[in-house]
Amino acid sequence: MALDEYKAQTGGAADATRTEFKVVGTRPDRPDGIDKVTGRAKFGADAHAPGMLHGVIVRSPHAHAKIIKIDSSKAEAMKGVHAVVTRADFATGLKGENWNILENVMAGDTALYDGHAVAAIAATSPLAARDAAKAIVVEYEALPHVTDVDKAMAADAPVIRAGAADKSVPEGMHPNVVRYHESGHGDVEAGFAEADLVIEDNFRTEATHQGYIEPHACLGNLGIDGRGELWCCTQGHWNVQKICAALLGIETSKLRVTASEIGGGFGGKTAVFIEPVALALSLKANRPVKLVMTRSECFRATGPTASTSMDVKMGMKKDGTITAAKAVYRLQGGAFPGAPMEFTAMCGFAPYNLVNVLQIGYDVMSNRPKQAAYRAPGSPMAAFAVESVVDELCEQLGLDRIDTRLKNASKEGTKANFGPTWPRIGLVECLEAAKAHPHYTAPLEKGQGRGISCGFWFNHGGETAVQLALSEDGTVQLAVGTPDIGGSRASMAQMAAEELGIPYENVRTTIADTATLGYNEVSHGSRVTYASGLATIEAARDTVRKLCKRAAAKWGIDEDAVTWVDGCAVPSGSNAGDFDPLPISKIARSMGRTGGPIVGHYEATPEGAGVSFATHIVDAEVDPETGFTKVVRYTVVQDAGKAIHPAYVEGQYQGGAAQGIGWALNEEYIYGEDGRLQNAGFLDYRIPVASDLPMIDTVIVEVPNPGHPYGVRGVGETSICPPLAAIANAVSAAAGVRLHELPMSPPRILAALDKQAEV
Amino acid sequence: MSQIHVTTSVNGDEVEFLCDPRETLLDVLRDRLNLTGAKEGCGTGDCGACSVTVDGRLMCSCLMLGAEAEGKEIGTVEGIATGEALHPLQKKFIEYAALQCGICTPGILVAVKNLLEKNPEPTETEVRYWLAGNLCRCTGYDKIIRAVMDTAADMRGAA
Numbered sequence: 001m002a003l004d005e006y007k008a009q010t011g012g013a014a015d016a017t018r019t020e021f022k023v024v025g026t027r028p029d030r031p032d033g034i035d036k037v038t039g040r041a042k043f044g045a046d047a048h049a050p051g052m053l054h055g056v057i058v059r060s061p062h063a064h065a066k067i068i069k070i071d072s073s074k075a076e077a078m079k080g081v082h083a084v085v086t087r088a089d090f091a092t093g094l095k096g097e098n099w100n101i102l103e104n105v106m107a108g109d110t111a112l113y114d115g116h117a118v119a120a121i122a123a124t125s126p127l128a129a130r131d132a133a134k135a136i137v138v139e140y141e142a143l144p145h146v147t148d149v150d151k152a153m154a155a156d157a158p159v160i161r162a163g164a165a166d167k168s169v170p171e172g173m174h175p176n177v178v179r180y181h182e183s184g185h186g187d188v189e190a191g192f193a194e195a196d197l198v199i200e201d202n203f204r205t206e207a208t209h210q211g212y213i214e215p216h217a218c219l220g221n222l223g224i225d226g227r228g229e230l231w232c233c234t235q236g237h238w239n240v241q242k243i244c245a246a247l248l249g250i251e252t253s254k255l256r257v258t259a260s261e262i263g264g265g266f267g268g269k270t271a272v273f274i275e276p277v278a279l280a281l282s283l284k285a286n287r288p289v290k291l292v293m294t295r296s297e298c299f300r301a302t303g304p305t306a307s308t309s310m311d312v313k314m315g316m317k318k319d320g321t322i323t324a325a326k327a328v329y330r331l332q333g334g335a336f337p338g339a340p341m342e343f344t345a346m347c348g349f350a351p352y353n354l355v356n357v358l359q360i361g362y363d364v365m366s367n368r369p370k371q372a373a374y375r376a377p378g379s380p381m382a383a384f385a386v387e388s389v390v391d392e393l394c395e396q397l398g399l400d401r402i403d404t405r406l407k408n409a410s411k412e413g414t415k416a417n418f419g420p421t422w423p424r425i426g427l428v429e430c431l432e433a434a435k436a437h438p439h440y441t442a443p444l445e446k447g448q449g450r451g452i453s454c455g456f457w458f459n460h461g462g463e464t465a466v467q468l469a470l471s472e473d474g475t476v477q478l479a480v481g482t483p484d485i486g487g488s489r490a491s492m493a494q495m496a497a498e499e500l501g502i503p504y505e506n507v508r509t510t511i512a513d514t515a516t517l518g519y520n521e522v523s524h525g526s527r528v529t530y531a532s533g534l535a536t537i538e539a540a541r542d543t544v545r546k547l548c549k550r551a552a553a554k555w556g557i558d559e560d561a562v563t564w565v566d567g568c569a570v571p572s573g574s575n576a577g578d579f580d581p582l583p584i585s586k587i588a589r590s591m592g593r594t595g596g597p598i599v600g601h602y603e604a605t606p607e608g609a610g611v612s613f614a615t616h617i618v619d620a621e622v623d624p625e626t627g628f629t630k631v632v633r634y635t636v637v638q639d640a641g642k643a644i645h646p647a648y649v650e651g652q653y654q655g656g657a658a659q660g661i662g663w664a665l666n667e668e669y670i671y672g673e674d675g676r677l678q679n680a681g682f683l684d685y686r687i688p689v690a691s692d693l694p695m696i697d698t699v700i701v702e703v704p705n706p707g708h709p710y711g712v713r714g715v716g717e718t719s720i721c722p723p724l725a726a727i728a729n730a731v732s733a734a735a736g737v738r739l740h741e742l743p744m745s746p747p748r749i750l751a752a753l754d755k756q757a758e759v
Numbered sequence: 760m761s762q763i764h765v766t767t768s769v770n771g772d773e774v775e776f777l778c779d780p781r782e783t784l785l786d787v788l789r790d791r792l793n794l795t796g797a798k799e800g801c802g803t804g805d806c807g808a809c810s811v812t813v814d815g816r817l818m819c820s821c822l823m824l825g826a827e828a829e830g831k832e833i834g835t836v837e838g839i840a841t842g843e844a845l846h847p848l849q850k851k852f853i854e855y856a857a858l859q860c861g862i863c864t865p866g867i868l869v870a871v872k873n874l875l876e877k878n879p880e881p882t883e884t885e886v887r888y889w890l891a892g893n894l895c896r897c898t899g900y901d902k903i904i905r906a907v908m909d910t911a912a913d914m915r916g917a918a
Contacts, residue, residue: 033853036861037845039796039836043862046795126786127779211896213800213808214862263798263862264896295801486859486897647856651898655859658899682805682894690890690900 017642017704017711023497024710027647028504030490032261044217044233044260049288052219053082053122055281056129057274057291058136059301060111060118063145063367063675064158067109067138070119075135080124083284084136090280091249098246100336104370105247105276111140112160112335113367114676115300122281122289145367145675149332150309152176152366160335160365178337179363181345183418184326184356191324191356195315199392202311203385205724205742206668207304207332210374211659211687214263215298220278221288226250228279230257235269235483236522241514247276248283255279258513259483266659267373268303270522299680303372304669306331306339310385312348316393320404324356325349325417329382332364333371339363340371340378343458347721348382349417350456351427351613352408357417367675373524375656376457376717380663380724384742387453387725392738401452401729402435402615410613426639426703426713427454427613433699434615439635448621448632449733455614455721459714460525461606465518466535468496468543468600472592474585476500476543479512481520482532486655486716487648491529492536494644495710499540501567502584518603526714529644530609530705535602537709543600550594551582608707612714614638616657616722620730624753627746629731631661635697641705641713649715654696656719662688663720664727668743767828769794770838778825784818785809787825788835796836796865800894807893810866811835817873819892836865839872847917848872848910855906859897867893871907879915883908 035041060067072084087106094102107116119136123129144158151157152174159175168180192198218232228250234240237257245252262269278291293302309330315323327348333339341361349357394404409431410416412424434440434452444450467479478496482488489509497504521527548562551569555562561576562569568581591598619633636653643649666686670678679685704711724742732738737752762777769792776791783802788794788811797820800806804819811820812834839846848868851857858864867890874881874889881889886907887900895903 027856029853030856032861033858034845034849036858036864037836037849037852037868038840039794039865041861042795043798045789045799048793125779126790127781212860212862213806213894213896214798214860215800261862262860263800264860266896292799295803295806487856645856647902648859651856651859651902654899654901655897659896681803682801683803687894687896688899689892689894690887690904691884693887693900695904696899696901 017706018709021498023494023504024644025646027645028490028494030487031493031509032489041261043214043263045292047219047231047260049219049221052288052290053124053285054126054129055120055122055278055289055291056133057117057277058119058133058138059297060107060114060116061676062111062140062142063114063147064143065111065140066143067107067111067118068141069139071137072119075121075132078132078135080128081121081132082287083122083281084119085277085280085284086119089284090247090276094246098243101243101272102247104336105273113369115297115369117277117301120277120281122285147366147368147671147675149307149330149364149366152332152364153330153362160367164337164365176365177362178365181342181361183345184358185415186356188324188326188356188358192315195323196318197393197396198313198315199389200311200313201389201740202309203388203740205308205381205384207307207368208374208663208667209299209304209685210266210268212264212266212268215293215295216274216302217292218275218278219288219290220275220282222279222283224283224286226254228255230255230275230279231260232257232275233260233262233269235262235265235485235524236520238481238514238519239522240272240275243272244276244279248279256513256515259511262483262485265485266375267377267524270524271303271372273302295682296680299685300677301369303370305374306333306371306378308381310381312385312389314389314393316397318397320397320399320407322352322354322408325352325354326358327386328360330362330364331378332366332368334368335365336370337363337365338371343378344382346418347379347456348386351405351410351454352417353410353414354417359417375659375720379455379457379721380660383453383455383721384724384728388728388738391451391729391732402431402440405454406431424703424706425611425613426701429701429703430613430615430637430639433701434617434637437617437635437637437699439617439633439697444619447734448619449730449735450617450619451726451729451733452615452617453722453726453729455718456611457526457718457721458611459530459609460527461531461609462521462525462527463519463605464531464535465520465603466532466539467517468539470543470588470591470598472588474583474588475506475508478507478509478536479516480509480532480536481512481517482523482528483511485523486651487645488528488532490648491644492532495533495536496540499537499544500584501564526612526716527609530708530712530714531606533644533712534606534708538602539600542602543598546598546600547584547587550587550591553594554582555579608705610641610705610707610713612639612718614718614722616726618726618730620727620734622731622735622749624735627749627753629665629744629749631694631727633694635699636719637699637701638715638718639701639703639713640715641708642702642711643700644712646700649700650698652715653698653719657696657723658688658693660720660723661693661727663742664724665743666745763826765826765829767831767833769833770835780826782825783821784823784825784828785820788820794835794837798862798865800862807870808863808866810869810893812869812873817870834869836869839868846872847914851906851910855902857898857902857906863893863895867895867903875911875914879911881911
């Protein structure tokens, strides 16, 4: 979800939540399963085109530098080279976010971070392009740089770009502070005065990368008539279409974008990086151009998360009542505005019913790559800080962690920390399920500690268009516009089959290209199963209405006198007439003669997304000699609303937990004094491997979302929110040291243990 | 630079190709032989998405030159199924939802098939360490490990 898109979701499904299902809630094989296990599935880099060239991007080795001159004459004279592009080959006069995106896609007069694109080249082979890229000579004048969030706000920090701040920023702040957020209610100072114990601490998290295994890849073909085709791995191809058209100065509808199979995204593929460059090279060379990022380019030049520095202060009475909570969140989001500090501010205290609460956020620019969304953007860091403080309060007051959270839990009717009144939510149910889980009371071995944490994410609706076309044999072709990033084609087929009363296997779900459907917002905000699911159900219901109409015409009775049962039109009662059920296959066979093709539609912006809470339990073992932490047991409890395909819901829970474990223990962007990223590869930026993790147990809580016909909430993101704090709390319980900075790598744990020994 | 002529076998088929001395086996498989099942996730041997077997030994094809394939027997994900029949691992991965995006799946299948050929009765720990060179960012490995353990048990039962 983009920053400015969240608003309280108010809509509701027209009908009561359905609770009886035949297909929904089962675990059928995914329709793309065989393609994925045989190597047949086509991902971003798997496309070829006749006459295709290969592109390579030249990137800045400096954290901050003026670009004095780009000399490509030597490169252009090399064999096989067909085009070189720089910023001069893109549209001029762009404003707002389009300007920011272009500036990030191809630097203007200043390179703003290590890895910033400055030029690109296309040649007949990847090796020829790589050789020629090395022959492009860029003359730079290095400028002072800053990569740390607190230093970037200090008075003496170099200015990344003057005038980038918006009106929200209070006077007197450094120009690198570009946006400000403040929300809350009550009187926090009065609340702290009522508390028996007040704890205040500073917490820091480093930037982490989404770490999708498939690097960004695309194949662009743009003709001199401004008509083009683009194939790319993306979470949202309509967004790619819109941005590429703007950056190249062409009409949106002239560019058709097809989404490839996508090899992971986690938010990182909601942004546009290389696609406009491939199209610009293609236009210049008048040939198709394929561009594939290296892993190092992914780390240096695509969105990691924001890094943070956070101050959290909370007061509690001896009985566990939280009297006040205040937080200041400072997020560094790279050389552009956009760090998701509002979400950090809104999510941190969301699990708690607070009378006195204040949260402040700062969006800070630095010489790092433009941050991109990463699974519940902004929320995991807030949960790390807030849930660590809650844990510390419980420890010092001798209170049970779950009972204390239950005592203060947000529930239907309580006022959220950021304003609205909570609708039906499932936090209490998650906490109760965690408390009842055998994990919570299982004995621990020596050296082990147990931690828990809650987490919250909004979830999102967004523009959605779906089409369901009936084939002559009664099977259906379902076209959706949200790239399938984790098995969603299966859930869509289940929902269509449920409504139509036909077998799951009779629905073929396709991710349509931009020419086929209306605008679809990207696959983000945990919106796909909610919004495309709702759209699929509504498109199926539209189809059913049309099917019933054909039956009514055949029988010569009123449309209202026909209902749909188990894949057949039937008279709705004995008064309607005595006709045999008319199955979908029969209606389909004659549809050409009875009124033409039967196609169901849904186009809208559903606004009934339901928020999702989770509670995680983790056991960690800390080796006091090496500082190495091993996660030995892990349980995820999360509210799904309704699990359409439970295996893929469990998968989202497990995957989010695993990414959170990496963030907590290993993963971090490491910048040198020179402002260059020092660990731009999977060897030095270590994501969890199979031998690092235990099995990850899951509990699917189902508190239906009234805004979806089946109660779906969306499950993709909340699972990454609790692990950071849950593991920090487990480490504290295991080793007696509380880490305030992530990752909790062995050197940091050892330093904390040493410090503790000195006391 | 002159190209090198290589004769090799891929999934049992004899193939010939010309390649630049700098091209990796992965480059050759994907760009010259159109076998795009092996994926490039890193190019440095850290992610395992390009896993293949070379004379029965598990390899990252991004760490081997195309020219080194001369006279070898290469096995890729495209060769795991036999005609219409999927390998038991392939079936079990679908049944267990042991993949989400599926980009790491080809490499993981090549790796675990190779493991089960050497060790038909691996422990969970052995499977986890064997797969430590194959990164998956989606699943947290849970369903992958379960699918492998269950396939191994089935295959032992069938043998």
